[in-house]
Amino acid sequence: MVGATRGFSRTASxxxxxxxxxxxxxxxxxxxxxxxxxxxxxxxxxxxxxxxxGKTIFFPGDPAERVYxxxxxxxxxxxxxxxxxxxxxxxxxxxSLFGVLSLLTGQRSDRFYHAIAFTRVELITAPATSLRTxxxxxxxxxxLLLQGLSSRILQTETMIETLTHRDxxxxxxxxxxVLCRDFGLPGAEGITIDLRLSxxxxxxxxxxxxxTITRLLGDLRQEGLLxxxxxxxxxxxxxxxxxxxx
Amino acid sequence: MVGATRGFSRTASxxxxxxxxxxxxxxxxxxxxxxxxxxxxxxxxxxxxxxxxGKTIFFPGDPAERVYxxxxxxxxxxxxxxxxxxxxxxxxxxxSLFGVLSLLTGQRSDRFYHAIAFTRVELITAPATSLRTxxxxxxxxxxLLLQGLSSRILQTETMIETLTHRDxxxxxxxxxxVLCRDFGLPGAEGITIDLRLSxxxxxxxxxxxxxTITRLLGDLRQEGLLxxxxxxxxxxxxxxxxxxxx
DNA sequence: GATCCGTGTCGGGCTGGCTGCTGATCCTGG
DNA sequence: CCAGGATCAGCAGCCAGCCCGACACGGATC
Numbered sequence: 001m002v003g004a005t006r007g008f009s010r011t012a013s014x015x016x017x018x019x020x021x022x023x024x025x026x027x028x029x030x031x032x033x034x035x036x037x038x039x040x041x042x043x044x045x046x047x048x049x050x051x052x053x054g055k056t057i058f059f060p061g062d063p064a065e066r067v068y069x070x071x072x073x074x075x076x077x078x079x080x081x082x083x084x085x086x087x088x089x090x091x092x093x094x095x096s097l098f099g100v101l102s103l104l105t106g107q108r109s110d111r112f113y114h115a116i117a118f119t120r121v122e123l124i125t126a127p128a129t130s131l132r133t134x135x136x137x138x139x140x141x142x143x144l145l146l147q148g149l150s151s152r153i154l155q156t157e158t159m160i161e162t163l164t165h166r167d168x169x170x171x172x173x174x175x176x177x178v179l180c181r182d183f184g185l186p187g188a189e190g191i192t193i194d195l196r197l198s199x200x201x202x203x204x205x206x207x208x209x210x211x212t213i214t215r216l217l218g219d220l221r222q223e224g225l226l227x228x229x230x231x232x233x234x235x236x237x238x239x240x241x242x243x244x245x246x
Numbered sequence: 247m248v249g250a251t252r253g254f255s256r257t258a259s260x261x262x263x264x265x266x267x268x269x270x271x272x273x274x275x276x277x278x279x280x281x282x283x284x285x286x287x288x289x290x291x292x293x294x295x296x297x298x299x300g301k302t303i304f305f306p307g308d309p310a311e312r313v314y315x316x317x318x319x320x321x322x323x324x325x326x327x328x329x330x331x332x333x334x335x336x337x338x339x340x341x342s343l344f345g346v347l348s349l350l351t352g353q354r355s356d357r358f359y360h361a362i363a364f365t366r367v368e369l370i371t372a373p374a375t376s377l378r379t380x381x382x383x384x385x386x387x388x389x390l391l392l393q394g395l396s397s398r399i400l401q402t403e404t405m406i407e408t409l410t411h412r413d414x415x416x417x418x419x420x421x422x423x424v425l426c427r428d429f430g431l432p433g434a435e436g437i438t439i440d441l442r443l444s445x446x447x448x449x450x451x452x453x454x455x456x457x458t459i460t461r462l463l464g465d466l467r468q469e470g471l472l473x474x475x476x477x478x479x480x481x482x483x484x485x486x487x488x489x490x491x492x
Numbered sequence: 493g494a495t496c497c498g499t500g501t502c503g504g505g506c507t508g509g510c511t512g513c514t515g516a517t518c519c520t521g522g
Numbered sequence: 523c524c525a526g527g528a529t530c531a532g533c534a535g536c537c538a539g540c541c542c543g544a545c546a547c548g549g550a551t552c
Contacts, residue, residue: 049472079407087410089403135385135392142381142388143349149395156402157335161325162408164333164453166509168540183455198498207410211484212540214500231498267524414508444530455509460532476517477530 022209027201036095036144037124041068043224046126057115058099058122064111067126068099073121074183076196077113088205089113090156093182097148103128143150155182165206170245172216176226180238188234191226197231220244281467282341282390283370286315289380289484303361303369304345310357313370314345320429320441323359324450334451335359336402339428343394347373353374365441371472401428403416416491423473426484435473436482445478466490 040046048071051057060080068075089245092098098115100232135142156183162174176193184191199213220226222226226235235241286292295319297303303314306326321338338344344361381388408420422439426456445459467471471487473480481487 072440077403087407088408090347093367100392101400103392103396107320122452133387135389137385139382139388141386142385142392143378145394146349146388146391148347149392149399153395153402154347154400156322156406160409161333162401163335166453180482200498209541210498211501211542212496215540218500219248342541445532446530456530457532458508459509460530461508 014194022089023239036097037069037071038146039134039141039144040126040131040179043126043130045130046124048122048124048152049118050120053117053120055117057117057121058111058113060110060112060114062111064099064101064109066099067103067128067131068115069098069124070094070098071122072095073123074118075121075123076116076118078116079112080114085143086114086204087207088201090152090159091118091179091182091205093155095148098152100128100145103132107118107142118201130223140211158245166207166243168206168212169219171208172202173220173244175202175206176233176235177238177242179233182217184235190234191233191238192234193231197233198205250339256491267332275478282394283315284318285387285390286370286372286377289372289376290338293369294368294369296366299363299366300381301363303363303367304357304359306356306360308357309375310339310345310355312345313343313349313377314361315370315375316340316342316344317368317370318334319369320364321367322364322447323370324329324359324362325358332360332450333453335430335449336398336405337364337425337451339401341394342398342401344398346374346391346395349378353373364382364447400474401450413453413485414458415462415465417454418448418459419466419487419490422481423484423488425479426481433480436480437484438478438480440478441453449471 001145041048046086058064070092072094074094075096075098076088077090077092078088079084080086098113101109110192131141131145135145158178162171162178162242165174166173179197180191180194183194185194192226199217200210202208203210203213217226217228220241223230224236225241226233277412283291287294303321306308316338316341321344322334322339323336323338323344324332326332345357347355374435376428377387377391380407381391404424408417411417411420425439425441425443426437429440433442445463446456448454450457463472463474467474469484469490471490473482
């Protein structure tokens, strides 16, 4: 995982389109994300990129000068330790903003997370400074960002809830429910989590080991609560699953 | 804990001072928080409140129509379950913004966290709508809020790192280091955590039990890494403590 | 076809949760 | 100021959940 290679294939580059694309509806609830996309696209120096599954978006230690909007796919933010162990801090879903802490200080800072494409990913990236000036010029941009960050906080705090469960069984169930919320596709049989998850990946996300996850998933499957087909998990009934907290 | 009473003692109420107090320096790094304070104070309908230790600021289910800035003290955000169990999602330090998710949707929503004063607390509160219009009028307000939220995300994600440690010993050590960062007062002997922490409170924050915390803290004390006086923990040498990861 | 990755399984060992109890400390009201 | 109650800290013994190490198997990839 240290030997991961950077995998950028810059597909489009919009140099300084000037007009930040007037954002009209604020707080309409549903369409926020699309307008945030428009904002990002309109920023000077922004570009669209697509990255293959498993490639790194940024390494810890890289200078933090750009912000990212995840357009399609999932990104894993993780912390790497000297021991080589890697723990997942967040699994970002579509329309999430990340790498934003560069706005925090204003001065130059470095990444301390490792961001890798968990699936094939499409994202829009722009210099932090551009975004900053956009906010100063148009207050509604600031509101959009605030909403983005709020939802990110919510997501993160849900993860904390998951992790404070003592027994691994509850933790796994809680995590699966989070995944259903963030990556779930409703289908005939139930909700399918649109990610190809290895047991190892789940273990790294909830602080357990591969073997334990295997066993617990097996239990859940035998109880008829879910099914796994080609690494994709389908939860038949989230309500029933939620009742299975120990 | 269900029988907790609301403890508001409204001390000041500034009704509509109109001018949002022009914020000049942006991203100066150091003084952000004080200016955020000024902004909050200038909002129409804002008020300063002080709340006794242990009293509730808002309950889950309450309508979320106000935002809070923690001026002094510490606030605990927690999630309550039917089982009566209560897990801590965040321990907010001074100058933290909370209750902000009401900005997220724009429409009326309810709290789903329980916010209680962990110490005696002073805070500024204002209607979310006021803050919203302030952002629309002055973009720099939006930037201040963004910085506030970013630091909150950072704080939260550090907590996730803490919680993914498998063994309780590491988790406790990691949590203590977080507390040193957020609530530490440097002193002659080391860093004193300026909170009166019961073992039970620590257990609820890191997903363990009271008994285990007692044992582990005893171990750390015997190793000469910290000292506890009247529920206040003093870490002699954070560096040495950090080395004690399993 | 060889290799690698992911999945499934077993058993041993230990961390850490649970119960029950006692003494210390803090808070409150008379 | 003191007495009583409530909360907190500390100890011990029991037991299980889960980590660890190891191995076998199937499927994907080159």
